[in-house]
Amino acid sequence: MRRGAAGPGRLTRTSPADGREGFNRELIAPMILGSILNPVNSSMIAVALVPIGQAFGAPAGQTAWLVSALYLATAIGQPVIGRLVDSYGPRRLYLIGTALVGAAGLLGSFAPTLGVLIATRVLLGFGTSAAYPASMSLTRSEADRTGEKSPAGVLTALAVSNQVVAVIGPTLGGLLIGLGGWHWIFAINVPLSAACLILGARRLPRAPAAEAGGAGPGARIDLAGMVLFAAMLIATLLFLMAPQPGHWHLLLIAALATGGFAVRELRAAQPFIDLRVFGGNAPLMATYLRQVLSFVTSYAFLYGFTQWLEEGRGLSASAAGLVQLPMPLSAVLISVTTGRRPQIRGKLVVGSLCQLAACALMLLLHSDSAIWLLLAVGLAMGAPQGLNGLANQTALYHQADPSRMGSAAGLLRTCTYLGAMIASSADAAFFRHGADTAGLHGLGVFMGAGAVLLTAVTLLDRSLRRPAPAGAALPETTENP
Known part of the structure; x- marks a missing residue:
């Protein structure tokens, strides 16, 4: 080990093969x-x-x-x-x-x-x-x-x-x-x-x-682009949190902000978000849509199921957390075992079908459901956590313009947060009067519809039939559920 020249106090490792300093x-x-x-x-x-x-x-x-x-x-x-x-x-x-x-x-x-x-x-x-x-x-x-x-x-x-x-x-x-x-x-x-x-x-x-x-x-x-982007998201979320006839003006604000944002970003020399990554790239658009759909279901379950465990099933917060332990365990296991495999379509199909299975199990839950059934629901929802995000990330790597990979990857993360916000709005709508079993079943139907749409978008995307070449590098981005 020796000190590198890139900055004070930075320890680097020298490669014995070519003399280069390692990471x-x-x-x-x-x-x-x-x-x-x-x-x-x-x-x-x-x-x-x-x-x-x-x-x-x-x-x-x-x-x-x-x-x-x-x-x-x-x-x-x-x-x-x-x-x-x-x-x-x-x-x-x-x-x-x-x-x-x-x-x-x-x-x-x-x-x-x-x-x-x-x-x-x-x-x-x-x-x-x-x-x-x-x-x-x-x-x-x-x-x-x-x-x-x-x-x-x-x-x-x-x-x-x-x-x-x-x-x-x-x-x-x-x-x-x-x-x-x-x-x-x-x-x-x-x-x-x-x-x-x-x-x-x-x-x-x-x-x-x-x-x-x-x-x-x-x-x-690009301050103007940032302000329009924020206005677009805020107005949309405010409407989704309370979708009532008296709040239609929020959709108008969101539409105007969206239009202004698009015009601004397409004309700006240094745009806040380069919308040109969308131009003529239908497979990339499908990947962004799949990312939103994947995380709508994932986050609706994460927050909705947890609230129901505490209010509808009567578990304590610590017990509710333990009941969901199979979800992270299966997610990590699936991610580790499939992470190096280049296939995209297969992961997305299996992930969406597992989401459907978990949604079906949710419809069987009641206030006195056995613990083993609760654990089974979490186990079924864990597999998509380890499949969908990684598959969409790999797809984006092969679909996006290499010169705009940073913009494309950033937009993928924004799609993740958009899915999370839609999920939060859905939880609020179905649990308007408390996290009861009826609300959970309604949420399960909503999540199931999203999983069906995710399956359809995946099967209809012909570009996914060509798997990524073996050994291809993953994009330099990570996903946060």
């Missing part, structure tokens, strides 16, 4: 720890919705904003902060973002009202949006420095850590609530933030953005 291993810990902040906060809250609602006397329709607020902030924050990372470098944005996470953790631990708690989730959404684009920027700069086009080991570590944390989130959240109440769901962010700040300050390079391949501080920021 800086000191970057891995802050990259992984920072990137898991979003999935851990997005999934742990599932088991806290009921106790939070009881603490503030709020129905499920109001507590659903704890979910929607984070995903709305993240859907906007990921591309915005990613653009800032390109302009100002990863270290600065990483430290600012993880500091916001710690502040949000403190605020949430002592929140006096549900409104303050929702504001805390917004702050968490923006704060947790920094580490992932910063990590990918660092990965790219290290790949350029070392000559590795695709540091597969580092990318795999990022992907697996995000997936594992996301699927074990409900179980971890249940344990924390059992130990100290729902406040611990927020308080856990304080030590996580502190660890990120210490590791980030000590290990992340101070190299300017230009060395990382960024656009540099002089790059133009």
Whole structure:
């Protein structure tokens, strides 16, 4: 080991074959720890919705904003902060973002009202949006420095850590609530933030953005595009949260914002989101649609089933988390065993059929259902978690223009958050009067319809019949359920 020339205090490894310095291993810990902040906060809250609602006397329709607020902030924050990372470098944005996470953790631990708690989730959404684009920027700069086009080991570590944390989130959240109440769901962010700040300050390079391949501080920021993008998402979500005749004006606002956003981005020299990645690429459009459909069902189950376990089945938060343990176990097992296989279509077909099977099992559930049946539902829903996201990611790699891979991958993540927000709205609609069994069955039908549509979109996409070539690299992106 010796110190490298890319920055002070950076330990690198020299390859004995060609004298090149290997990937800086000191970057891995802050990259992984920072990137898991979003999935851990997005999934742990599932088991806290009921106790939070009881603490503030709020129905499920109001507590659903704890979910929607984070995903709305993240859907906007990921591309915005990613653009800032390109302009100002990863270290600065990483430290600012993880500091916001710690502040949000403190605020949430002592929140006096549900409104303050929702504001805390917004702050968490923006704060947790920094580490992932910063990590990918660092990965790219290290790949350029070392000559590795695709540091597969580092990318795999990022992907697996995000997936594992996301699927074990409900179980971890249940344990924390059992130990100290729902406040611990927020308080856990304080030590996580502190660890990120210490590791980030000590290990992340101070190299300017230009060395990382960024656009540099002089790059133009498309503020108009960002504002129109945010207006489009906010208006759409507000309508979905309360789809009533008196709220049709929100759809008009969303439509106007969408039109303005499209015109702006197509004309901008440096657009916030390059809509040209859609041009004439029907297979890529189908992949984005599949991503939305996959995560609508996944997140509707994650939040809806968990709430029903606590209210409809009468389990404690910790017990509800344990009941869902088969889901992460099967997801991780499926992901590990199929991750290196290049087939796309087969994974999506099996994943969508497993979603249908889980939805059918949900219709058999009642307030006195046996524990084994509850475990079976979670087991069935775990397989799609390990198949669909990875398959869509692989499809995008082969369908997108290589010169626009970053924009294409960022939009794939936005589709994930859009699916999560639609799922949250569906949960609020079906559990308007509480997470009862009738609402769960209605949610199961809704999820089943989405799984049927996902199956149809997959089977009709002829481009998926040509499997990815063996040994093809995966795209440099990861997915957070």
